Amino acid sequence: MDIDVQLDRGRSSPLTSGTADQLQVIVDAALTTATETSLRVLRDALAAAAPSDTGGFGASLMSDPATSLGGIELLGHGDAGGDVTGRVFSSLPYAGVLEDGRLPGTHVNAAGLQALTSWAERKLGASGQDAVRAAFAIATLIERRGLPAHHIVEQATAAAAATLETMLGEAGAALASQLAGS
Numbered sequence: 203m204d205i206d207v208q209l210d211r212g213r214s215s216p217l218t219s220g221t222a223d224q225l226q227v228i229v230d231a232a233l234t235t236a237t238e239t240s241l242r243v244l245r246d247a248l249a250a251a252a253p254s255d256t257g258g259f260g261a262s263l264m265s266d267p268a269t270s271l272g273g274i275e276l277l278g279h280g281d282a283g284g285d286v287t288g289r290v291f292s293s294l295p296y297a298g299v300l301e302d303g304r305l306p307g308t309h310v311n312a313a314g315l316q317a318l319t320s321w322a323e324r325k326l327g328a329s330g331q332d333a334v335r336a337a338f339a340i341a342t343l344i345e346r347r348g349l350p351a352h353h354i355v356e357q358a359t360a361a362a363a364a365t366l367e368t369m370l371g372e373a374g375a376a377l378a379s380q381l382a383g384s
Contacts, residue, residue: 241274245264252352
């Protein structure tokens, strides 16, 4: 599960190459900063929207820079006139299930069983074979009943929308002011 953020600088105006290079540096820096800040706002909103009993899911979003489990990753820095792109993501095997839910009759795979075993150890205090048995029992219930979707991404983007709009508006005004002074 991930949220991508992409900020586009738009079309360049015909300027002298020295002035264009200076403006390019200013715009690149502003877009990179705005993207990083947007990602942090979204990350915090995702972590807040995550159900409290999901173990490492919220924590997987918090790494900055990202680890293999998730976090914030800045993918492009506006080099050579490109866009600035980043993402907030979790690569945990159950992240998609938390977001989209699971229909009854859907089998829980090996990665899901491992996640359930870890959950049983952490939340139920089970260990060894007891944790494995608990994971199989929970997986059987999930297969029979399904799991409701939590729509974490939708909740997080709705919660962060006003903050992002204000923040990006202020960043745009600051950029315009800086460009006017160039």
